[in-house]
Amino acid sequence: MAAPADRPAPGGTDAPAPxxxxxxGVDFSSRPSRRKAITMAIGQRCGTRVLVDRLRRFHHLDDWAASLDEPGPWRAGMDLPFGLPRELVTTLGWPTDWSALMRHYAALDRAVIRDRFKTFCAARPVxxxxAHRACDGPAGASPSMKWVNPPVAWMLHAGxxxxxxxxCDLPGLRAGDGRRQALEAYPGLLARELIGRTSYKSDDRQAWTEARRQARITLVKRLEQGAGRLALQLVAEPALRAELIDDASGDALDAVLCLVQVAWSVTRPGHGWPAGVDPLEGWILTA
Structure with a gap:
């Protein structure tokens, strides 16, 4: 497939890609299985093009965790929350230092977390x-304390x-190996910018409709055109491109959307975060 010609993004890029x-780009699951794997898209940035080389799938959390030890340099955009709302944390009396909070959260059983969150919600108005992080609104993301539909609280707990x-180095949150960096991404943000709220995926096989397939075709074409404010053009070989369209769960396409988001960050000062991000809550790429 011929690569689209380079063209400058609005405002130009701030630096060349390293x-x-x-x-x-990682589409995450807190309970991966043969039916619902963690899906990783691997690629590189070349000018305004994002070249997708391959997809990897992990059916066990330990297998995905082992991939984090692979030597860099790599930077990942991951579809899981990296923080909790400050309002929630202070109300519950949990640590307000990010590293201490993550140690506390990881040590809690999920049933305990669910009870604490339910009690918090019960005391609040309809x-x-x-509670929401500052980045949830701009990204259109679910609150990271939500434990059902989708269970993003468990994604944080697992990931x-x-x-x-x-x-790993978690910019803005925790210093680590700078050659292995991970940032929070959200594929729904980029998908909505390109095709609005048209549904393009479902985990329910009975909902694998032709309309959703057409939406995936449109979404891939828009990515290839470099549409939207990120102005990055997706390049994929025909077989991989077909896989993005044929995967009705949307996992492969979501991984690629995360890949495009993290590709945008590599030329941006401070990975594109706005000034004044709360170091307890973190931020979602491109929000």
């Missing part, structure tokens, strides 16, 4: 049950402690 940097154990 040479030799491998990029990863329409404002959940972040493994990132810490592997010694």
């Amino acid at each position: 040479p030799g940097l491998s990029l990863r 329409g404002g049950k959940f 972040v402690p493994r990132l810490i154990a592997a010694g």
